[in-house]
Amino acid sequence: MSINEKISVEISSLPELKKPKLICGLPGSGYVGKLAIDYVIDKLQAKQFGDIYSSSFPPQVSIQSDGTVDLVKNSLFYCNTNGQDLVLLTGDAQPVSAQGEYALAEEIIEICKKMNVNEIYTLAAYITGKFSKIPKVFGTGTSPKIVNEFSKFGISKMDKGNITGMNGVIIGIAKRSSISGICLLGETSGYVIDAKASKVILESLSKILNIEFDMSELDKRAKDTEEIIKALRTQAAAQGTQEQPVGVPSSSDEKSLGYIS
């Protein structure tokens, strides 16, 4: 038997949607995108219609809360809100190899073509290595038209750097297939699971898509994140060192690391 890498898409029944937009939130730095997408899936009561398995995912099963296992996978949901059809992509993991990432992104674009998706959003983290009071949202996209509209929504334009992993490759391959791609990046330290960053991304996204959903629970989680950060700071201060403790930099204006994932 040949053992090339394989991707298999299992779709129970393809929903009939009207020019849906795809929003992707896969696990990455600070779980910013994953946390955001899972919140949207929950709040908009999105329905699962498909799973994607790949031999380039980490070779493992996840144990569910009911004690049963499932292979690591990505999952597709859909919903309609304020007249807008949405497809939502979440998952347990990103592929472990370069070609695995390219292949999965191509598979996702194939699904988009079948469903007439003409716009894709990937939700990512903008790692700065410091804690900021009010995290910014950065953005990049596949055309100047997209990028030039960012200022209307309070999104900061980027003009250099790379977006690594699925958040980048999905919109890169979208562009080659003439599908619009936008990557929104929530500013985060990279040290904690950051609900604050997830929240600001979702606020930007809801403005762009002109949709709404209850943010109160995410607000609460964002406050929890703040408490964790405060505790880390206090602990760092208690160590009374003059040097900046590793992992807990001040929120002053030191140069951003600008690491993106």
Place this chain on the structure above:
Amino acid sequence: MSINEKISVEISSLPELKKPKLICGLPGSGYVGKLAIDYVIDKLQAKQFGDIYSSSFPPQVSIQSDGTVDLVKNSLFYCNTNGQDLVLLTGDAQPVSAQGEYALAEEIIEICKKMNVNEIYTLAAYITGKFSKIPKVFGTGTSPKIVNEFSKFGISKMDKGNITGMNGVIIGIAKRSSISGICLLGETSGYVIDAKASKVILESLSKILNIEFDMSELDKRAKDTEEIIKALRTQAAAQGTQEQPVGVPSSSDEKSLGYIS
């Protein structure tokens, strides 16, 4: 010549078995599963009927006790005990790549289908980073029905985490092929080859399958493991440090690492 990865299964003659159950014990942390399966193969005088070679195994030969070599491989045995047909999978190694693990697991499931295997057990280690007097057995499976019966056999249910490697992927792919999969994990420190963990797993397995075999030799080996652990502790104490020596934590109730492999 193309050099894709390849798996080749060499079966001398497929035994005719009645709804056999597959039990897998491959090398991993603490050699818990491997040690257990090799003990069962020995005690039940199981007969070898097949070998599996893969170009994703470590590229090496093992030197046998008679001085000859053999390529790294996995091997299949069968036996009948108390009216129950068993297929037993042991091996020198697990694949070195993600796609190699998925492909080997798929190959094993193909063999299961040919042999009408409807239940698969993988024997794994539950790494805690500490030495426990009486190791627990943890379990997870492919359906709530399986999981809910664990308590009958003194097996602790899990509700989070991942099972990495072949022990996870085999039951994950089993589930997608509608074959029942159960992973039993013996609690172990992860610091020594742990016959105690192998023993408690086999005790649980024999209760579930309603089979029996002489455990006296494994008892002896489990006692040897205990001696090794005692020696490690004494040595650690002799160093007279206040801090917990690395690699030899106390068996007190510090938080489990809960690492699984």
Place this chain on the structure above:
Amino acid sequence: MSINEKISVEISSLPELKKPKLICGLPGSGYVGKLAIDYVIDKLQAKQFGDIYSSSFPPQVSIQSDGTVDLVKNSLFYCNTNGQDLVLLTGDAQPVSAQGEYALAEEIIEICKKMNVNEIYTLAAYITGKFSKIPKVFGTGTSPKIVNEFSKFGISKMDKGNITGMNGVIIGIAKRSSISGICLLGETSGYVIDAKASKVILESLSKILNIEFDMSELDKRAKDTEEIIKALRTQAAAQGTQEQPVGVPSSSDEKSLGYIS
């Protein structure tokens, strides 16, 4: 879907050229080759006619100065100067795997055959671990005839070592396809982006090809490099250590590291 690695070449329209020579400058140590080729593309107003994408490139998009993204890729340009047709290869990255490098090099040689390219130059760095006042240019090639002419152009012949990465593999595969291949290596410390090394390579190249272009801007950048090196030295001296500071060796005649990439 199978997810083997893939390369796709997108050529808008193949220019009709007369026995063009290919010059390759991909990112590597000191950005020596990349900086040189981009300078040539700019000065000779070369026109882009193709892009090469590969699933063995790093899985990421690059953010352009206008805020839009593009998949990591290699790009092909052409121009005519002093009666000589040139094809120029630049790019964002080299492949991340061995087979990805071999496959991309083969693809490039295929393009060369279609365009009747009979000579290929790769521009590389010769890492010495020290800063030299006037960097040397080293050379190697696919035939003794090529190598024996180096002295005419002030290029130092090499007689051992390896050239790793695309700069090596491209001319290695060129040789197997009976295309002449020359690798020019600019001496560089390996510690800074080195415009001085790029400049000396381009000087050698213009002598070999009997072409000319305005070097004033590269001169300026080479001077900037010198300033950076001077600053590093001053800083090292201020630390007042007797030992040679790591990363800032003197330009004396200590043995070259001779690392090539």
Place this chain on the structure above:
Amino acid sequence: MSINEKISVEISSLPELKKPKLICGLPGSGYVGKLAIDYVIDKLQAKQFGDIYSSSFPPQVSIQSDGTVDLVKNSLFYCNTNGQDLVLLTGDAQPVSAQGEYALAEEIIEICKKMNVNEIYTLAAYITGKFSKIPKVFGTGTSPKIVNEFSKFGISKMDKGNITGMNGVIIGIAKRSSISGICLLGETSGYVIDAKASKVILESLSKILNIEFDMSELDKRAKDTEEIIKALRTQAAAQGTQEQPVGVPSSSDEKSLGYIS
């Protein structure tokens, strides 16, 4: 274009040989096997008849003494000595991936079948981490018959451990193709390029094959190796430490590391 790994064998003209034996000496620890095979090729004036290229070799070219480059490759030579036809395999490198090693070994076995090779010798290093006055030769093979004859030639039988890399995989795949395989391992510290180990392997090999060749030059190189070791020891002693200096253990009877490659 698909970019699977590829192996290509370029044979100028297959020599007609009578039941030749294949001897393999690829670069590895201490260069024991490579040094030995290159010495045999030189002394027996073996003729090159083929090259093997693989996309799983390190992606680089080697610079030859005449200043020209060549892709990393393995090469095949043949000769006749004392009525015995020999095929000799040497090379610049071993593959960088597991599947690359398996695929190359399979390709080599295919060549053996075409040439009616019925016996393969791989020359390897037995790493002990210490310097021994008179290095031993260890051996393993594909059948008990082979192994039982080792004592006749002063070769020590092994009964555990693994042989990693091409030296192991070649004889492992030979066994599956019913070709006899023998691995001879010269005892070496692993710290220096060890001509002494190469010499003792060749002495054993010439006894087994009943062939002869002038060993005087290798004797000289073995003495050079001894001088290097002596210098290392003196240097270690001069440092006057009580502890065993790293890298220069005494030749006393401390337990062998038994690392094989």
